[in-house]
Amino acid sequence: MIKKTLTTVFIFLASFSLAQKDVFNSALVNGKLGAAEMVLLDRLEQNPSELTAYQLGVIQFLRSIEKLSQSWYKYGNISVDSLGMLVPILRLPVAENPNPEEITYKKFRQVFIDFNNDLAKAQETLSKIKDDKVKLELPFDKIRLDLNGDGKAQENELLLNLFMAYNRAFEITNEDFRVSFDKADVYWLRGYSHLIMAMLDTYLAYDGRELFERTAQLSFAKANTPYNELFSSYNNSESPVDIAEIVDLVAFFHLINLPLEDASKMKSALNHLKEVIRLSRLNWQTIMAETDNDHEWIANPNQDSVVPVEVTTEMIDGWQVFLDEAEDILNGEKLIPYWRIGDTKGINLNKFFSQPSKFDLILWIQGTDTLAYVEEGELSRGDTWRQLQELFRGNFIGFAIWFN
Numbered sequence: 001m002i003k004k005t006l007t008t009v010f011i012f013l014a015s016f017s018l019a020q021k022d023v024f025n026s027a028l029v030n031g032k033l034g035a036a037e038m039v040l041l042d043r044l045e046q047n048p049s050e051l052t053a054y055q056l057g058v059i060q061f062l063r064s065i066e067k068l069s070q071s072w073y074k075y076g077n078i079s080v081d082s083l084g085m086l087v088p089i090l091r092l093p094v095a096e097n098p099n100p101e102e103i104t105y106k107k108f109r110q111v112f113i114d115f116n117n118d119l120a121k122a123q124e125t126l127s128k129i130k131d132d133k134v135k136l137e138l139p140f141d142k143i144r145l146d147l148n149g150d151g152k153a154q155e156n157e158l159l160l161n162l163f164m165a166y167n168r169a170f171e172i173t174n175e176d177f178r179v180s181f182d183k184a185d186v187y188w189l190r191g192y193s194h195l196i197m198a199m200l201d202t203y204l205a206y207d208g209r210e211l212f213e214r215t216a217q218l219s220f221a222k223a224n225t226p227y228n229e230l231f232s233s234y235n236n237s238e239s240p241v242d243i244a245e246i247v248d249l250v251a252f253f254h255l256i257n258l259p260l261e262d263a264s265k266m267k268s269a270l271n272h273l274k275e276v277i278r279l280s281r282l283n284w285q286t287i288m289a290e291t292d293n294d295h296e297w298i299a300n301p302n303q304d305s306v307v308p309v310e311v312t313t314e315m316i317d318g319w320q321v322f323l324d325e326a327e328d329i330l331n332g333e334k335l336i337p338y339w340r341i342g343d344t345k346g347i348n349l350n351k352f353f354s355q356p357s358k359f360d361l362i363l364w365i366q367g368t369d370t371l372a373y374v375e376e377g378e379l380s381r382g383d384t385w386r387q388l389q390e391l392f393r394g395n396f397i398g399f400a401i402w403f404n
Contacts, residue, residue, distance in 0.1 A: 019374035024055040024136075029154020031144040032251035033063040050131045054186065057126035058136065061189060062145060062159065064118035069094055071111045075219035083354035093161060095148055102222045105212045109204070116200040123193040129186050132286075137295070140306070141177035143271040179306050180295040184247025185223065187299065191279035191404045198272035205265035206258035206359060218245070256361035263356050270330065277327050280404060284316060296401065318391040319403055325384055334380045340367045346379045 023043075027036030030264065040056040069092050115367045141160050144153035181189075207292050216223030217231040225231075260266075287300050299305035328334040332352075336348025351373045363369035385396075392399045 002038065015159075024059070025139065028061060028062075028139060028143045031146045031157065033059055033066055033145065034255070037063055050129050050134050051136070053125055053128050054134055054136045054181070057122050057129070057186075057189070058181070060118065060122035060125055060140070061193065062143070062388055064115055065162065066145040066147065067147065068092065068111065068115045071114070072096050072179060073148040074101050075103040075107070075111075076115065077219055078221055080151050092147075095156075097148070097221070100221045102224045103216070103220050104224045105209045105216075108212055108216070109208070112200050112203060116197055116204070119193045119200075121195050123190050125198075125317055126186055126190050128184070128192075132183050134183055134186070135294075136181040137180045138181055139177075140154050140179045163252055177306060179297050181297060182286075182290070184283050184290065185297050187279045187283035187286060188404055191276045191283065194272040194275045195404065198269040198276070199267040201269035201272060205262050205269070205356065207261040211252070211255040211258065214255055215248055218248050218252060253361060258359045259364075260356055260358050266353045266356040270350070273330055274327070275404070277323050277330070280323055280354040281320075283404070284319065288316070309402075315391060315399070318388055321384065322388055322400075325380055329380055333378070335375065335377045337379050337382070338367065338370060338374070341380065342369075346377050348377075349373075349375045351375075368388060 023036050027033055037056065037059050037194075040052060040059060044052045044056055047342050072092055072094045074097070077092075078096070138291050141158070142160040144157050145159060145162075146153050147157045212223075213225035213226060216225055223231075242296050283298075287298060288304065290300060291297075293299075293303045296303045296305050297307070299311055300316070301311065305311065325334065329336060329349050332348045332350030335348055337343070337346050347370055355372075357372065389396045
């Protein structure tokens with residue numbers, strides 16, 4: 001009873017402080033996502049509407065990113081560039097914390113579990129939206145997140161900065177960068193949630209304790225491991241070449257020899273990836289059927305996108321080829337070529353997810369750990385991927401990050 005009363009009071013105060021008439025936009029501009037989530041959850045319960053569900057789903061998705069960033073700030077994430085490139089989720093532009101908390105492997109793993117759960121919550125909310133005419137205007141260039149958890153959203157905590165950090169293929173200079181999210185973008189955002197959850201499930205399927213405890217000093221200022229004494233003077237060398245960092249990076253790759261902890265997570269990751277493909281098809285079907293031209297996030301050839309990049313019919317057709325190819329690979333109907341096994345056999349990626357075992361990066365590169373997944377069959381040909389690279393002007397990966 002007391003808990004329910006406190007929650008009611010909190011929702012009332014949050015509603016008041018976020019300008020009752022426009023909780024959604026006030027929250028985005030002022031970085032009050034947590035309070036807005038409580039208010040919108042209550043609104044959705046009291047007076048269900050698809051617009052409110054859309055607002056809530058967007059808030060929950062952004063809140064998941066915000067909470068991840070706050071966790072990295074809390075624990076003083078100092079990820080080096082090379083490690084950040086290998087593990088993109090460690091590459092969030094988090095400010096330096098002068099007084100970080102100590103992090104253990106258990107706490108590290110919990111950050112990913114929480115992130116996964118938060119994304120699942122956003123995806124579940126967005127999945128309830130069925131209205132083809134739903135539309136939500138986002139002041140993209142003004143959206144702020146409280147990235148360090150200090151209760152304030154500063155100018156340097158703009159969502160646009162995060163987007164540009166992850167996709168350097170496009171330079172956005174619009175002073176008024178408004179986006180009208182419509183039904184197509186519901187599919188887009190759901191697809192992104194599934195894509196990230198697939199990566200998280202893949203990580204959570206394995207036991208990374210030894211990897212963390214021997215190399216956490218690469219990413220965190222105060223990692224509590226059995227080797228603290230050895231790393232107590234880390235990065236204090238006066239040498240222009242940090243030998244310790246180089247050696248630890250070598251150890252990092254050497255230690256990507258991960259015991260399988262939860263095989264069900266790999267099957268879940270596979271299902272998430274298949275859902276990404278299904279939602280991407282729905283996204284593009286919806287985009288191509290649009291006849292308006294209203295601050296589009298991703299545009300068809302007859303529309304204008306707020307992102308200053310031309311999308312041609314040929315590129316859209318090429319994306320469908322990619323989706324078909326990716327689906328065949330995930331279903332095990334096409335195999336991935338491997339340099340040591342000739343041109344009649346390949347790796348069955350479906351089996352990698354559905355029949356997982358321990359993962360040793362070095363032995364996968366060397367080849368001996370691939371044999372359990374090698375079989376004869378139709379290969380995914382390099383010509384397909386080369387043509388896609390040419391079609392997307394040499395930047396297929398950049399467009400893929402945007403297209404989803």
